[in-house]
Amino acid sequence: MARTREFAQLLARLRETVDRHIWVSRYGMGTVGNGSTSIGGLLRSQHVATQANIALLSAADNQDYSYIDSNFQPESLQAWGKRACVINVEMKRYQEFVLRGLVADGYTVIDAPDADSDEGGEIIKEVKAASNELYSGELKAIARSAVPEAIADSDDISDAQLKKLQNQRAKTPAERHQQRKAELSHRYEVEVTPELVEKDDDGWYTQLRLHYYLTLGREFLTKRDGKRAKGMAEAGENCIWKPDFNKGQMLSSVLLLENLNLLQFLTPEVQLRGSDEQMQEFKARAVENRYVIKNYLNVTITEKFTPIAIAQKLLDKIDLRLSYVGRLGPRGKRECVYKFLPADDGRDGIFSRWLNRELV
Template sequence: GSTSITSLLNSEQRLTQLNIRLLQQSDFDSLDDIEIGFQAESFLCWAKLAVRFNAGMNQYRESILEALRLEGHHILEASPEVLANNLEAKKSSETLTEINDLQEAIATVIKQNYQTECEAIATARNISLTEYQKLKKRLSKTNKQQREQRRFELMLRYSIPITSELVEKDDAGWYQQLQLHYFMTVGRQYLVARDAEIAKTILELGKGNIFIPDFNDRLLGATIGVMELLKIPPLLKDKQRELKNIDEDLQLLAKTALANRAAIKTIVGIGLAVNSSPITIVRRFLDKIGYSLECLRTESHQKKRLRIYRIVHPDDGRFEVFQQWLQR
């Protein structure tokens, strides 16, 4: 992420202007009165915190140690002798076995507790819309109430039977992947109306004002526009196509993406290295919708080894969800 406040502010403002232009295509009549300068001090504070976080991630170890010092912890530098002794201890099979057994036991307990919670959410009591609205306003909720609220929200999201597997997939970001995939493909005709409705809600809640980061984060038009520009949707249609770095359309995709790395980072949130290969770029975009690539084989091409890939279409029940969304 960016470590420049000015750069971050400018990129968010450019994205806002892009989103507004896309909304104008839907004849959205509230754009004339929109106030993007609302809470400028909050926007600046957001940028400062974001830059601070990004800088901390760039120097993760130093940031953690400094945070520990600020909390009052004493950081002791281990001597070379101590480090050497620890390495020798780790090399012993008995110590390694103990460590592995402990890690496995902890992982097992964590997994069991999580699965129990997912099952509890899936089997929570069905509540009515009125009950949900009242529950949502409550500041203090019991575990039972939290599970009932979560189950109702999952029903609103997916409109399919709620299972523990669905809870797990939702926790892993499945809804965001499905939304992007749906509005990029079978639900494309509803994208503009969807973004317009969200923008209308944001403007009503803010009485004509918007907080730029929230506004940009909620809309999908710009992200899908980038993916369409790079011809990602056509790649999904041919399930048997084999992909390789020397494909002309993939090379054009990579050329376009690398020429617009900064914009892609701002709009889609994908950071691309200057030497990213076409396959790497395709994989990064497919990951946004929960798709992946599998390597089929390796061939020789001009005395070099060339890997051949194919897109993996997940069998995760998403098209059942899409059918429900189309009927709304």
């Protein structure tokens, strides 16, 4: 229960004997692997992904990567699988595990609905307002933090300079803000704003990276994955740790989205209906590959989902959505219509800088 215990440890830092008002999400974030709570299913998915990643990379890079030994420390992988399943269970029942842990620590837990309605409502508002204020202050502090003097003379922050910042053990709040800003500047290569910090907190980098290699950076993907695979194999004397190897490979996810023809939804102003033939074909292909989608993208697809719902879930992996137009059509045959509106979030500028970096 390491992740849920972190919550209790954070709460315990307030030493005063005062009431603590908290809000806990029912579900946690950050499952491990494909999110499975079965150790057999989790380890099997890792093995299948590793073999597929090696085969796909060998074919795309026109090189033989079969020399890589993926059976590295099976006993450690077994232990990893057990721990990962515990974390996945906790994330699916996050609130329950957090509250159970607080009770075990001796806290008296009172649900907000059990308190006086007027008082409880005011407390909830105050907690939300305080939380938003603190988070907003943190975002602004990171964005306006000064670049450390050691790298102030350069517009670009090298990997070595950033590593030096990260390896500094004892840091003041100002130094932590400086490090975070340096990391974001190096990652996105644009001005660091409070909005960018918040987006990064929500996992924007992973989404943008997938979108970039699915489109503008597609020709550089094989080289990127090959370099990472060779680096891991060299560091491990031809042995790799499956979870890290799979996490670092993107070719399989991109090929999967290409096979599903996800980019067909990114044509502006084209109206999309669930009854369209192309949408029905898309759903059939997605349902047919639902286990592969779950394994590589950690997205659950079922026959019950509409074609639009499936498209929205997959587009969310690159932080895009279809916009609702309305219910159109003749009386008795009206159905929901959607269309794609290009995102005005600055990603085009980021992609341009990433492309320039690839071309250097």
